[in-house]
Amino acid sequence: MITDFKEIEHSALELDKKRxxxxxxxxxKSLDEEIDSDIExxxxxxxxxxxxxIKSGKVSPLxxxxxxxxxxxxxxx
Known part of the structure; x- marks a missing residue:
């Protein structure tokens, strides 16, 4: 398994655009898994x-x- 950051980065950058x-x-997505319910x-x-x-007319969208x-x-x- 690749564990060095530079090796991982190098391997990732060699992938085609879609991958x-x-x-x-x-x-x-892995960073967003821990959603703070208060912030949400x-x-x-x-x-x-x-x-x-907007619905009340207090403000108008631009x-x-x-x-x-x-x-x-x-x-x-």
Missing amino acids: RAELAKRLI QSWIDEVTRRKEE LGEEVHKEARKILKK
């Missing part, structure tokens, strides 16, 4: 709150293009 993508997906619930609550603000354009303006200042 590298699959390996990356599995590695990322906080995100659900935040999404629900934002959805209600297109991603508009947000990026405005952000670029701010960053150029």
Whole structure:
């Protein structure tokens, strides 16, 4: 079994694009297995709150293009 990080990295980078993508997906999934239920619930609550603000008309959603354009303006200042 390969145990040295550099050997693993080298072997992984020699894989074709499809297999590298699959390996990356599995590695990322392995990091996400321990989900903090408090954090997960906080995100659900935040999404629900934002959805209600949009439905009520309190806020209006913006297109991603508009947000990026405005952000670029701010960053150029």
